[in-house]
Amino acid sequence: MDEAIGHYPPDEKRSAALPLLHLWQEHFDFINDDAVTWIAAKLGLQPINILELVTFYPMLREKRAGKTHIRVCRTLSCAMAGSYQVMENFCAATGIPPVTEYTRRFPPALTEVSASSLSNVWQAAAPHRFAW
């Protein structure tokens, strides 16, 4: 974390907020209130300065995800190539209903097998081809 803070000018530690949040989420799997206060204290900020990032950026989650996190692109190019079908197939194969986004209200579903919470995330489209 200190190495990440060192990427930015010494009096602009706030820039390290997002990298620290990423590091925390990679290690602890989700951002809770402790994370918010700890990171804020580390960077000399107020907790709201960190919480506003967690509630703004879709990739930062406040609830634990499962072992496997599957994201399916839903923007136009992928949708036209069948990504909605991919999503439905995932839901059918794993038995988990889709979660359209991580919000505080929707905890990710956990099962006893490998796949876990699914989320339909906006992502850059990749060329998709499929054969029915």
Add this chain to the structure above:
Amino acid sequence: MVNDKLHENVDPNSVVDLSESRESRIVNRPEPHPLEHRIIFKNIGRKNWKTDIKTYLDDGGYDDLRKAIKMSRTDIVNEVKISGLRGRGGAGFPCGVKWSFIKPDEKKPVYLICNADESEPGTFKDRYIIHEDPHQLLEGIAISCFALNARTAYIYIRGEFPEGAKILERAIEEAHEHNFLGRNILGSGFDVDVYIHRGAGAYICGEETGLIESLEGKRAYPRIKPPYFPAVLGLYMCPTIVNNVETLCAVKHIIAMGGAKYAQLGRPNNTGTRIVCVSGDVERPGYFEIEVGKVTMGQLIYEMAGGIKWGRRLKAVIPGGSSAKVLRADERFKLKQKQPDGSTIEADLSIDELPMDFDSLAAAGSMAGSGGVIVLDDSRDMVWVLNNINEFYAHESCGQCTPCREGALWMKKITERMLDGGGVTEDPRTLKTIGDNIAGRTICAFGEACAWPTQSFVEKFPEEFAAHARKSMPPPLPPENTSRELIEREQIPTSPLAHDPGWEKAGADAVI
């Protein structure tokens, strides 16, 4: 994506294998098409090409950096100006002009930011450069930093590219070891530090001032220009240049071949090569690097991308990522074209004859944008397409200014209702009005980005929207969602004036 591994070309029937897989799966690529002119994408999909620096050096890598540090800064900026390079991120602003906004004797630190937040739907070119040819990007960044006297560069990469971030970090380390980055580059006395900054899934971070705000550790709320031009008041209120990945790679090639020679590629004012990404209902979707303006839309769709799938017919094309206005397949475009003898004639072109360059597409009423061409065939319902686009923009609005925050969501709700069969006759008119009230009235260009698709789809396909908008009254709200219920449930204190009966009185014929 399964955990952090990216999968392309997913077959809907293969999901079970995917959920067990542990490796990224990138599909094989075909050979470059004869109409292509590969410069930036020379190494993408090349056999036996690896991302490490040894492969790059063996191929003549970093020679252009060696050449550049022997030039003067003004010379490099001049080469880029002469080359006529226009930004490849979407706006197409001349890169040399942007760079000349930085004063050579600038006292404040100058920053270069590489915008690797490729999030425009339909665009997938920067991804390959980052994942497969990272040193080309780093060389371009090093040359640009030298030209701008920028000591620090940040590569803002979108959060959904975790592997790309790792590849770039490794490449930066390798470049440091070989003295191409860091202290006293190749003995020139110039220092530059390049850092990766990962985003976290917001499209608005691709907007240059939104990116700067995000880099500063805040929410990615764009700044208003003027006065917050990045070249004047950018990162930490210091002069900053934000360039797209492809633009910075082009800088390297401009130094290699010289600005004048680069300007001979493509067309006047639309010089060089660019990468177009074709997706949608074509046989061979993918990326193609073409000389700007030398390939027409018809050649791109029918020859390079193999034509429309299943033998269908073309209905519409979105030429520049989902923010660009849609073009109908049967539209005619009146464009001024410069003849070889210098005279200008006005040509009446069909969509197939439209050259793929910035000026022609702008004159045709759309934009070249980020080069993401989305092809729609006659099986596609335009309301469904617009709804998909609106859902994206409604979600990605940062929320700062009212027209975009409210309007984007409103437009999405209308198209959603239309798809569910509840479209009322005023809906097309409402959509147009909302779009008109967003575009040009927002802090950043996201307003135009979310308004243009709606405006253009409703304008160009009125019959389809009318077909979905037959009801005279919208369907009733579910009982739990009526205002009375909501007020009671959420316990919102209201005054009698808060619930204006005007709407109910006005009824279905109300003019908004």
